[in-house]
Amino acid sequence: MGFELQSDSSSPLAKLAGLKDVFGGGGGGSKGAGDKIKLAVAVAALLAAGGLFVWQIFGSTIDLEDATNRIVVINAKTGEVDRRFRLPMNEAPPYATSAGERVLYPAELCWYDPEGNVMAEPTAVLLNEYAGKPGETLCPHCNRRVVKRNPGPSFAEIEAARQRGK
Numbered sequence: 001m002g003f004e005l006q007s008d009s010s011s012p013l014a015k016l017a018g019l020k021d022v023f024g025g026g027g028g029g030s031k032g033a034g035d036k037i038k039l040a041v042a043v044a045a046l047l048a049a050g051g052l053f054v055w056q057i058f059g060s061t062i063d064l065e066d067a068t069n070r071i072v073v074i075n076a077k078t079g080e081v082d083r084r085f086r087l088p089m090n091e092a093p094p095y096a097t098s099a100g101e102r103v104l105y106p107a108e109l110c111w112y113d114p115e116g117n118v119m120a121e122p123t124a125v126l127l128n129e130y131a132g133k134p135g136e137t138l139c140p141h142c143n144r145r146v147v148k149r150n151p152g153p154s155f156a157e158i159e160a161a162r163q164r165g166k
């Protein structure tokens with residue numbers, strides 16, 4: 001049976017037809033009942049495969065969307081960082097806190113420690129222009145200059161820092 005299933009073409013109809021041929025050839029009075037059972041098993045398997053397919057398509061799409069809609073924001077009033085802030089649709093910063101206060105700005109990420117090593121987790125930095133302060137922004141952790149769309153290290157460097165556990 002296993003061989004027959006695997007050697008069939010991948011079409012669901014061909015699978016069903018193949019099963020019927022295999023089990024219909026045995027003869028005897030119980031032939032019809034056997035066919036029905038085997039067909040039911042085949043149909044159940046197809047339904048399960050279909051369900052898995054649907055789950056893979058829609059499940060992964062939802063996960064992806066959820067991840068891309070989240071950004072790191074920093075509260076200009078309290079300095080509090082939210083690394084999984086859900087980006088509101090069609091809204092420009094400052095975004096509102098859960099209390100409705102518009103004080104959340106996209107954080108720039110600085111990946112360096114004071115010694116110049118790449119860190120596994122970046123420092124979230126509020127730009128001076130968002131904080132209403134003059135001059136260029138310096139990272140409070142390593143004192144490096146931080147700009148809008150702050151350039152970061154390569155993925156490999158970050159991965160290496162994570163391996164080191166720093």
Ligand SMILES: [Zn+2]
Nearest residue numbers: 110112139142
């Ligand atoms: Zn820094």
